[in-house]
Amino acid sequence: MIRVGIFGVTGYAGYELARWLQRHPSASVVWAVSESSAGKRLAQVVPGPLDMPLLAANQVDWQAVDLIFTGLPHGVAAQTVAEARKHGVKAIDLSADLRLDSPAAYTRWYDHTHPHPELLNAPYGLPELNRAVLVDVPAIANPGCYPTSVLLGLAPLLEQGWWQTGQTIIINAASGVSGAGRAPKQHLHFVEAHENYSPYNIGHTHRHVGEIEQELSKLANAPVNTIFAPHLLPTQRGILSTIYVPIQPELDLASIHALYRQRYAAEPFVNVLDQGQLASLAHVVHTNDCAIGLTLAQPGMLIVTAAIDNLLKGASGQAIQNMNIMFGLPETTGLR
Template sequence: MIKAGIFGATGYTGLELVKLLRRHPAADIAFVASQSQAGKTLRDVFPAAPALPLIAGADAPLDAIDVAFLCLPHAAAAETATVALAAGTRVIDLSADFRLRDAATYAHWYAHDHPAPHLLAEAVYGLTEVYRAELPGARLVANPGCYPTSVLLALWPLLRAGLPIAEPIIADSKSGVSGAGRTPTQTSHFVEVADNFSAYKIGRAHRHLPEMEQAIAQWRAAAPALIFSPHLLPVPRGILSTIYVTFEKDVAEADLRDLYTAAYDGEPFVSVLPRGQTAALAHVTHTNRCAIGLTLTGRTLILTSAIDNLIKGAAGQAVQNMNVVFGCDETAGLE
């Protein structure tokens, strides 16, 4: 039995992890931790949750677990990861702290020095379908961001194929409000979100952009530029990304469809939709699935990619990664 500890259990992602791990046939929750709610139970915070006692992160018994899930703010996650790894515990980090390989890039986007730069080279980027071979036995897994999961899974088969692409790639993405986290802000209050639809942090402003650019550069030399435009949807959960890729010469839609079908053949959580269908939140909410639709108009391929931001974009992908790290059935706890 895999003993798991969850840090930051009172956020939306932490709650989803509790739900998934409680039904996992080979995992058991050893503790749930929260700095702000220590001394209460998880049910005190979420009325439908189990009455698990919440402890302070500093009191967490690291010697009692095999894996620590970190649902913590950036910087705090790296500090906790350092302590957990020193105690011999594997770490799956759901923050941004180990997604970027370069400490200077991290410092630029997060406005402070990285707390544990010596660990950056060791971290495995946990986009499971792409980096599965690197995960077994990994000590430290950097769970991808939610927007990057939706965009990168849609782009990976195309970029690795080497087809000539005219710049730029445009990713127009929309997220449900839970993507902003549980701490309220003016822009995430119900009155601001309901009956509204807005873009935010467009241009080169969103912190998920360098994560996507890093992966694209790994997959393709002279990688095409990426324009990323995130939007806030007036729904609780889900991400829909519409991605535009224009080719330098004519390409047959059937060939593109064969490319995607071959790339994701046998993948339990990625579905390439039939011709004429586009991805929608209804394909994926409350699941660990990613649905991808392909539409070719002239030389422009329009990709639609949908995920649940709290599951495939966070907690579900983290459990999927845990399954591969520990040699479990990859779908355990997720179907």
């Protein structure tokens, strides 16, 4: 049995993680941390069937767990992972603190110095791309939600070299409001978000751009430039990324579709839809799946639609998938 501790359990992703781990046959949540609600019980803070005492970080028993999940703000998460490693405890970080390859890149996108740059050698935990390097490692960087949809949507093309090198890829993505976290913000109030659809941080400013371009460039073995336009959807959960990618003009849709089907044939959580189908939130919400649709808009321009649940494949579900790989369990354990 994998003994688990959760930091940030009262956040949306942290609570979803606790909910799915409760049903996991080979893992058990030993303790959970919420600095803002320490001393209370989980059911008092988040009404529902889950209940356990909430601890402060300085109250945890490190010897009682094999693994921690950190659903904490960037900057804080790295300090917690470093503390876990000092006690010989493995970590899967759901924040951005382990995702970028260099301290300079982290400072550029997150506007402060990385508190533990020695942690930046952690493997990037997108199993469909990096499964081989996730086994029995001390820490894993759980990918961001937007990057997960984009990377899975583009990986076969870039790996095969079928995109037009040097051309900008345009990503129009939309997320449910849970993607912004539980902390109150004016634009997330019901009156602001309901029956509304609004862009934010468009162009080349959203913090996920650094992560997206870093990992796309590895897939392509060449620099990849993007324009990223995230939007807020008036839904609780789900991400839909619509990606416009210049491709080799001689390629036809049947060949591209066959490439995607072959690339993901053995992947339990990636569903390449039939030709003519477009990915939607309905394909994926409340699952750890990614649905991918392909449309040839005109010769030389492919539109990829990629949908995930931002709280599952975009966060806690993928974290459990990474835990399963880390500890040598069947990858789908607890996720079906």
